[in-house]
Amino acid sequence: MARQRIHNRRAARGSSGGGASWISYSDMMAALLLIFVLILTYSLFQYFSMLETKTRELEQQTIELNLARDDVAAKEQALIIIQTDLDTLQETLGAKEKELEAANVILISREAELEELQKTLRLKQADLDAATAKLEEQQLALSSQARRIEDLIGVRANIIEDLSASLNRANMKATVDPNNGDIVLDSAVFFETGKSTIKAEGQALLNRFIPVYLDVLLRDEYSDYLGEIIIEGHTDSSGSYDNNLKLSQERALQVAIYCLNMPSLTRQQKAKLQQILTAKGRSYSDLVYRADGTEDADASRRVEFKFSLKDSEMIQEMNRILEGQIDGKETTEGEETGP
Secondary structure (H helix, E strand, O other): HHHHHHHHHHHHHHHHHHHHHHHHHHHHHHHHHHHHHHHHHHHHHHHHHHHHHHHHHHHHHHHHHHHHHHHHHHHHHHHHHHHHHHHHHHHHHHHHHHHHHHHHHHHHHHHHHHHHHHHHHHHHHHHHHHHHHHHHHHHHHHHHHHHHHHHHHHHHHHHHHHHHHHHHHHHOOEEEOOOOOEEEEEEHHHHOOOOOOHHHHHHHHHHHHHHHHHHHHHHHHHOOOEEEEEEEOOOOOOOOOHHHHHHHHHHHHHHHHHHOOOOOOOOOHHHHHHHHHHEEEEOOOOEEEOOOOOEOHHHEEEEEEEEEOOHHHHHHHHHHHHHHHHHHHHHHHHHHHHO
16 A cells, blocks of 8 residues: 555556656666665675685695695605614514514423433432532441541551561561551562472472561461462563463462471461462562563562562552542642642
8 A cells, every 4th residue: 555655646646757766766766776886896895805815725725735635645655764764673573573482482492401311410419418428428338437447557568567577587688668567578589480390499498488577477366367478579671471470379388388297287287277378370470570571580480479468459558548639639629729
């Protein structure tokens, strides 16, 4: 209804003044066009301003993007280097793992060897303990028989002294070895060359020598110690060893038999001799040499009277034990004080 009224009014006006209305309409259109142009100009200004701003922003973003791309490229290059280093480290790690595995194998082997060595050490320790116990036993045995050794040494020395004194009193030239009591008689006095039958001269010498010899050795103070009386026959190196062995044995045996059947012996002496008398042939195994190193054939042909004490072997064994202990001690001291 309101629009209709307005239209009616405009129609009335138009009918009364059409020219004025057209001018007003043109002005209005011109004003509108001007407004439109202004709006369009402003819009274009705004657009170009915005475009310029956006262009600058785009350029800045492009620059930033390029920088970012450069940074990414640099990081990619760094990543490649890092990856290369990582691959190298992985290879190194693999090699180290293999080395570690090999070391583990060696370690296991060494542990097995160590266990074996420990077992061996335990065995050696057990042996050492046993040896120590045995050594203690030996030391106790040595200590318990020390006086016995002293007595035996004293007995031998006394026998040697008594033999020398008795032979001197009997005006016999037989020499008693001061170390062992051996007495050497010239074989030429007893036998013809190559013979084993005792000559009258030899029998006469035995008749004088044996009573003096047995009077000393068979004394009561020595009876508990005397172990054996040995008659040894010796030859020179002429002829074969076998023939000389037979000859020396026969000569020693003939002397022993003659001694056993001497009328001057008492029954007790004869019984004792039957228990302890021994005859040995030595062939030329123990020759006598001159100072220049040549054989003394006359001295090599001989008959020796020897005696041994019951515990002589024991003394020799104990001496060997003592010598071994001394040698071991000297060796130990040398090792301790050596460079």
